[in-house]
Amino acid sequence: MTDPIRLSKRLIELVGCSRREAELFIEGAGSPWTAKLIDEPQFKVENQKVELDPQAQATAPEPVTILLNVPVGVDAETAMATISAETLSEEHRFSKRPLKGHFLRLTASTDLQANASGLLVFTQDWKILRKLTADSAKIEQEYVVEVEGEMVAHGLNRLNHGLTYKGKELPPVKASWQNENRLRFAMKNPQPGVIALFCQAVGLKVVAIRRIRIGGVSIGKVPLGQWRYLSGKEKF
16 A cells, blocks of 8 residues: 555656646646546545556647536526536537536636527637637627517518617617527627517517527537537637
């Protein structure tokens, strides 16, 4: 039996790397092995076998972007606290191995409409954060809106060409029926509460709002309260 020591220290003893290199090996890809992949340098090991993958590199992990399907009424701070390996969508568990470092230093961007559910973006990547903030006026968002009531005559045409409601000029949007009680709205940089105003202006009442897309990125088949990683092929 040996006294428990930090995994990073054991790795230093094994391969002769620096403390920082050991931390990067461990945090970057879970490269050192005990009984399972561990990504915590402070993890205490005793007699477990520890090896370093020959392909491992002492480099910081790439920043990640997380797409969370947020329930209605949950703010960004509360939503961020729910992101963990356990809430990763079952269907998306094979694209990337979740590391604890993926859940640190995340920043939320592109707020939802009031009382809306759906796609919320959290990122560690400053380039993505800059695009979603600096270019927000250019990036189209898509919402599915459940409504009740009867639309006024030519209401859909009015939505698509712009209208005025209670003295407020509303911008034209791309609006279409998804089914008999659901509308799709596509618009750039929607202002807070504007979707409710669109619906009221054509005689409808909002029952539920869900964002399904930002730019070229859709939430896809992610259950409510769960998340997936943004893939390298997806672009906002």
